Amino acid sequence: MYIFSVIKNILAILDGPTKKRYFLLQFIFFIAAIFQVIGIASIGPFISILSNPNIIHENDILSYLYLWLGFKTNIQFIIVSAFASLILILLSNLVAGMTVWLSYRFSVVLGSKLQKKAFKSYLYKDYLFHKTENYNDKIALVTQQIPRFVYMLFQPFLLFTSQLFVALLILTGLLFLNPSLALIAGLIIGGSYLFTYIYLRKKLSKHGSIITERSEKIQSILSEAFIGIKDVKLDSLEPRYVQQFNLVNIKGLNSQAFISLSGELPKFIIESISFGAILILAVVLLLTVENPNSVVPILSIYALAGYKLLPTMQQIYKSVSSLSGHGSVAALIKNKLNQPIEFPSEDASLLKPMPVKRVKLNEATFSYDKNSRPAVNNVSLDLEQGSVYSLVGHSGSGKSTLADIILGLLKLNSGELEVNGKIMTSKLLPAFRKQLGYVAQNIFILEDTVTRNVAFGSPDTEIDIDRVTKALRMANALDFVLDLPDGLDSNLGQDGKLLSGGQRQRIGIARALYKNTSLLVLDEPTSALDIESEFKLMETLNSLKSDLIILLISHRPASIRMSDQIVLMTGGTISGIGTYEELFEKNIGFKRMMETEVS
Incomplete structure (x- = not known):
């Protein structure tokens, strides 16, 4: 069954320590479920006492408590019983709230861990991988697919398991009270949700795949449009990109809406069926039970159980719908993160x-x-x-x-x-x-100051301003840098948008010269330079060559x-x-x- 395959993929994504914490969380969920059932069950005895105070003296346990605690009147016992029931309900809700907090905390920590792992594994992949793979897919995995996994898959999975414990314990309690009625209640509520899920599961899976595809396409369209904005403007392609974005985005949002509605809409029909069943049960009990007073406690327990069971079953169904709708992302992340990768045994920054x-x-x-x-x-x-x-x-x-x-x-x-x-x-x-010093044909510019661009990769505390200035001078870049509003502290804008092609190239050359390298490789370093700047650069390189190997493309x-x-x-x-x-x-x-x- 597809849902079990999704759960298997979710668990496969968790590493050893995370799995241990997950199973510990399941134990906490089970304890919390016991508290919730006790809180609900405490209402039954209180309603019985309230409807028939004589039961205090007729029931052996209640009679013993009445005498042992030294009550003088039935009213005193009823008031204390009310407070005891209230305390149990408050305690059960407090524990339930704590489990919700723990589950969200667990999910957030897991999401952060997975994003770091994905980013780290991508960075440490060999250069050939980055040269041949689409970078939009990598960005989408870290920024979109993993958050989607956490909030649309893993959190619903945790809610599913926690609410499943509550539902099973409530149904078990009702079985002890009245097996036939418990089975009827379970079949009506559980069967309704099961039938709805079976009917929708293939559509949920299909729409989940559309959402995954939408995330990748949106990332690609946005990257193309903004990176190629000059060509977009020159060819008046704005309407085309807006249309592409709109078609993909609407399709994805419609699929998201379908999954959300599939999780919410059935509850209105099933609530009507369930409360109708309770009313029918009340009539049947009144017609078949000799003592009408005994009907009230039984009905109150079933009503309260139904009150708790309905949202519990709704949450289980909603979680299962979300698992089916977004299950494809678990397989995607498992395949991406479980690929073998060789990390360096030493920190490169510590190597000589x-x-x-x-x-x-x-x-x-x-x-x-x-x-x-x-x-x-x-x-x-x-x-x-x-x-x-x-x-x-x-x-x-x-x-x-x-x-x-x-x-x-x-x-x-x-x-x-x-x-x-x-x-x-x-x-x-x-x-x-x-x-190594390397100057690419298309210079990568940080959205940061000139200083940090030249001393790329160096912590602020280790940047040598004199070396930065010297490197800029040798790259014939110091004059234009000093003309910038803040000089060395001027921000160069996203990907160096504030620079001309020649200025970008000079910043790249200064960066390579700053490193005091032994091997300097320059890919078309003079392609964006004027003749005078090209001559000066080549003179500079020839003056440095005694201590270097210099390779120009x-x-x-x-x-x-x-x-x-x-x-x-x-x-x-x-x-x-x-x-x-x-x-x-x-x-x-x-x-x-x-x-x-x-x-």
């Missing part, structure tokens, strides 16, 4: 940096997919400190992939990455990366000409290595490429 003097690739081969041709095929390369290397080639030749391999981001299918004569392993990579002849060595990539392999003059003279492919760029 590995100075990089030489980087070698030995017959390196890498494919993004087992069935695709290698993006880098049998490449051997030797990079030494004191030189500026330019990695050139047509689009799709494997330049960026080769750079990612050198940075230790991609795991080779075959071959070796060697640094200072040591073959790089997962254990050595964190120390190696502490000496570039297509601009001026930058390439100022490099010491040029590595030409063609179809995933190296088709030439040498100085600008050597390749221009001997390699027809390189010559054509440079002539095309110049023209």
